[in-house]
Amino acid sequence: MKLHFAKVSKLLIVLLLLSLVGGGEAWASEGVITATVTVNPLSVSVLAPSTVSVGQTFDVEATVENRGGTRVERASATINLPEGLELVKHKAERTLGAIPPHKGKSITWQVRAIEVGEYVVSVSASGEYEEALITEDSSATITVTPEALPLWDRFFGWMLRLFPWQLYDYCIRE
DSSP: OOHHHHHHHHHHHHHHHHHTTTTTEEETTTEEEEEEEOOOOOOEEEEOSSSETTOOEEEEEEEEEEEEEEESEEEEEEEEOOOOOOOOOOOOEEEEEEOOEEEEEEEEEEEOOOEEEEEEEEEEEEEEEEEEEEEEEEEEEEEESSSSHHHHHHHHHHHHOOOOOHHHHHHHHH
């Protein structure tokens, strides 16, 4: 009975480790515990401006890295935009192809801000690694502010609001 308990506890430890490293399977038979572990080598980082104005077009760049020792095949990346932001160019899902070990590929989407608010933009990447499907994602937060004032209004607008009659008289007389 004690031996059986030891087998079960070892199997539980192996299953716990598998869940921590990202997946796999384990089984026991005739006193031997066998485990297959799948480790996710994909890493995704998202680069986007923290603040933009309504109507502004900006770039969202994702870098997908293969931190493993084997090539990632058929890699792709998909941008997920909430309402209030829209894609300007390209499709949401883009193909990256194969990513060699310890290398990365970058991809850029053009996005336009439609509504004021705070938005989370995420990018999900997937590929095949040692015949297993792997996925990873990352996100960035973007704050959309009201439309920016034109440059002339930012510098001279206060004069137009404070002294409109003086400027009007000056323009008419000249």
